Amino acid sequence: MPVPLLDVNAQNLPLQEELRETFDRVLQSGRFIMGEEMEAFESEVAQMVGAKHAISVSSGTDAILLALMALEIGPGDEVLCPSFTFFATAGCIARTGATPVFVDSCPVCFNIDVNDAKRKLSSKTKAIIPVHLFGQSAAMDEVLAFAGENSLRVIEDGAQAIGAKYKGKAVGTLGDFGTYSFFPSKNLGGFGDAGMLVTNDSQLAEKALMLRNHGMQPKYYHKYVGGNFRCDALQAALLRVKLREYHHYTAKRQANAEYYLEHLLRIDGIEQASASDCGCFEQQNAQLKASQAKLVLPVAYEYNEHIWNQFTIRVLDGKREALRQYLIESGIGCDTYYPVPLHQQECFSGLASTGLPICEQLAGEVISIPIYPELTKEQKDEVIEAITDFIAAD
């Protein structure tokens, strides 16, 4: 039986009756832009994550852009962000006219290395965007302390981590703004594009609300140059149906991760990253070099609630492409997030990015395997078997 990397139908089709009724309700309401459904969705998300304000938007990308605009980041400003992330994080910085300054990553949790951010601080630095990559929080105490000491704004890119927690608090609610994405492959996947911006700051919320709709208030009076970053009523209404099920999806992803860890760690040559927190990875690397590890499994730090948007393995000794080929031939979906760090992208070749060895290494080592909630035991066993066979044949 083939095991896809993601199966959206397995999640959506059991809800199809309710989704159809919801579609009919929106159709009959005749209200397609903003309105009650959108407001209800916003307050439900705000409640789930414990944020004062939630502002639904057209995508996770637009949520980041809107946050930067509300913070008046623009030409002449520098914004720190990881190089090892999805493009949108840095693309939005560049679109405001500001300069993305790329920061290296932790090889254990794959998140921003705050020590490197400190090295890349300049008098022009205005903000930092930690990304909660693959569903696990970045080291927010360190990010917030660094930002506080240097008067930097903090935008948390939580596109892959809605509902993940850092020391008991939901990611997205710790900085000035947090952003989420409902792209279909994210943990709360919609039926098209949508996103959300959250904040606990009422003034910032008010400004972001205006910017979402052309900086307009009242109608046809424009205080700012905003844009159309609105979320469709239909998208909001359909996402509300899935939001009610969301905690089950998360629990199943977590159980899948447990299952993989339990079974894969029995195999010779497979180890788990062992650092207890982000930042002690020199020790971790030394330890790995001393061991015979061929594969390194991901770890959830004890203080984090990881929601496993991806289960990302490091393949050592230059064998990543071989494993990828083997999995594909065995009918197992997999992909590399991300094969090229952002500082090596053509569009950013004009930026003088330096000192990013870990993210370059990760781009050559990582592979993500199926972790979606609806995986059956048989499917997980197939994945485990394929990886076991690959290691044994090596």
Ligand SMILES: *Cc1c(COP(=O)(O)O)cnc(C)c1O
């Ligand atoms: C998906 C993603 C985004 C962008 O979200 P969209 O809804 O696709 O625009 C931004 N940042 C990260 C880290 C993402 O994974």
